Amino acid sequence: MKKLLSVLFLFNLCIFSAYAGATNAVINCTIHGNSTSGLFLYQLQDGDAVSLGFKRPDANGNCSFNLDVKEGVFFFKKAGGKGHEFKTLIYLKAGEQKQVDFYIGKESIDYDSCAITKPNAETKSFQSWLNAMNEYAHAVKTKPSVGRSKYAQFEKFAASFLKTNKTVNPYFNTWLNDKVAIDLKYLRAGNYFGLGRLNAACDSSISAPEFYKPLLDKNIVNDVRILRSEHGMELLDYVFGYWKFNEVKNQQKVVDNFFSPENAAKITNDAVKVAFLMHKMPGIKEYENFVKYVEPYKNVFVTPKQKEAYNKLYNDLGPFAKGKPGYNFELKDVNDKTYTLAGFKGKVVVIDVWAMWCAPCLQEKPIMEKIAEGYHDRNDIVFIGMSVDGHAKKDAWKSFVKKNHFTSIELLSQFDESLFKYYKISGIPRFLIFDREGKIITVDAPKPSNPGFKKLLDATLNAN
Template sequence: MKKLLAFLLLCACCVFEVHSATGKAVINCKVYGKSQSGLFLYQLKDGDAHSLGFQRPDENGTCKFVVNVKEGAYFFRKAGGKGSGFKHVIYLKEGEEKKVDFYLGSLSLDYDSCIIEKPNTETLYLKDYMAAFNKYSETVWIKKDQSYAKYKAFEQYSTSFLQKHKTKNVHFNQWLVDKVGTDLKYLLAANYFGFGRRLNTSYDSTASVQDFYKPLLNKNIINNPALLNSENGMQMLHYVFAFWKFNKVKSGKDLNPFFFAENTPLIGNADVKVVYLADRMKNITKYEDFVSNVQPYKALFASAEMKKAYEKRYEDLYLFAKGTPGYNFELKDVNDKIHKLSDFKGKVVIIDMWAMWCAPCLKEKPIMGKIEQGYHDRNDIVFIGVSVDGINRSDIWKGFVKKNGFSSLELISDATSSIQQYYKIGGIPRFLVFDRKGNIVTVDAPMPSNPEFKKLIDRTLAAAN
């Protein structure tokens, strides 16, 4: 480990400059096998893989991407592809035109193989490394007890790989050093949490192996801009922050990667900090949280791209600020009667966004029903369910509502319209609260299973008197 870190530190002494020049690159694709699914293209950027959208192959299985390319790594994935990693990669440069063939089995969750015609040397090297990276990740994910020894072996492999795989492209050589160094830290931190997204469900607190994780205690991990050159950079940050928190409180409770107010000040590098903020602010749903946790760092959003992202998120959330008039929806109930938010002036309005296919939504429904019953003798509050199953499924939805005997007023909407679209709701269940004047209290309330939900209702009713 010490030899590898010394090698990476030596390489990191060179200042890495991202190429500012951009130009067109063309990828001509051919999908063999079942080709109806879309083909997604991702760009490695700012410590993550950002989707550039997808193309749906035609009847001959062909499609084409024309991208404003910045030299670097790009990834392919079948629509609906599974797993957090990427199997298929290409290294693109300005002006290149590449032909790529994809082979897909009838039951494949991702493409079985990806053949690039006349790949450049950078792509060949990167494909070899990614294959080894993915093989390691898949092995230790299934066989956790082997992770410690296998990590050491992969670490040695990575050192040897970097020493042997150098090109005439100085930019690529330095970038690859940054990526590999970040990936190793990511794998170490991910191993602690069992490669899980829910950080409070699994963690490796076995006393005998804690020395294995000591490198994660190095505070410089979060301040190295090299982490932005791996698609695992942002996820590595989340794991490291959670690891620090766990070692501080000695508990897996509340290791929420989306709570970043206490993490942001710990980042000393401005480039890393602004990317971290941009990544986290996408998950903010309350204007007040944006003002508290992002606005103090507004000056860091200096580039044109970052300024645009900041202003867009601010404008989106400003519409959802507490006290702002709520969106006056018009939706039908099970009897096809139209209801508007304005119909309920004088009442506190509680809205439950749900769908028939959403298991977490249905788990909260009975709890919401019990809470509603607690207010059955009041005429100044109304509980409304809004299904996003789609207008074309109205008949099925009506039967579902009747079968389950929901006591709240139930309305239906398309998933991409009305409340869902206006409040930019990306996931359900989601709970919204409006005061007697029809103004927003919150468009992201706690779930009914959280005691804070009922407390919020009681506070809103008291404030409305």
């Protein structure tokens, strides 16, 4: 019965946001004021707001999005806008053509206002809920105790809102009820972390446990309504983070758990499970993690889009599996001496990919240097810094390395070449380890600040 309900829900969801064969809806946009700024468009898909890309307005501030959609929710965001929440949206139906005007001052970093010509009733209703959500979230963000005291009041508002915001569209009414229910759970779960990052402070007040008790329900992560809110995947992250913190009482382990897809094992609903895995898969950088956390659930990838994403990641990560030959880079150091991976045969090679502008990279640098110092009496391990600042910054990079007295071998590359390109590195810092034969140990090692990093080095050195 549970699988049947999931199939029926997915069928309805496809009707809600599926793409048809021909372009049948258009959003025409005009940006007034600073018309050089790009406009991003997002669509609500499977519990997340998925970017459809951005358009840069023409000389008159105009741009348009042609969409193959039967019915769906779309969010707007200014390129470089402040904050991560969405402020404006449109509910679009097949065949509609809508004009949206954005107003921005010369000194503004976000849109000052937005006006939709003849918005439909669904857009008006949903925008009212979005405004209320943002207002509440701003009032309680980083203030868990305030959130707990205001939550019951907001719940009452939500119930009243649903009663007074019914439209003639029965599907929309059902969807909005489901979304509001999930948004309320999201606000409760997120409140534990101050509606912020999972590495921020937690709500440790003595009076807090009773408020968060509903989050202990294991079925909360199997609620298929999660797919009907742009906060659905955030809700899962917060709930899993709350469970992990209560289990280990360790903030770093909560953060490590957040970036892992291992929580998929706790989700029994196939529709929610595959949405969660699709959400986490871009963060999987090791073939071994794909095999461990994704491959066991291959059967839940049923749509063409899901199968394509699964197969692409499988094929992309295959060459990066443990034991595969490492990419034989050829780069120069600060003295223009050329180094290659093959040139270090017989040594364990540790690579730190960094850049001068990357604050997290520079936080890890002294830790890496200290770890390297601990192996100074060994001749079978080498530490390499690989900057991706680019060849145009060569002189500045050389000065930076010398000024900071880095003791490791420092090489210069850029983001579109060499090791960075080959391993499809999308974020830094990134740490890679190769064995004495130049074969991969990992292309996504823990950070040096993580105790697991040195343990991995020692295990590699002790291997035959």
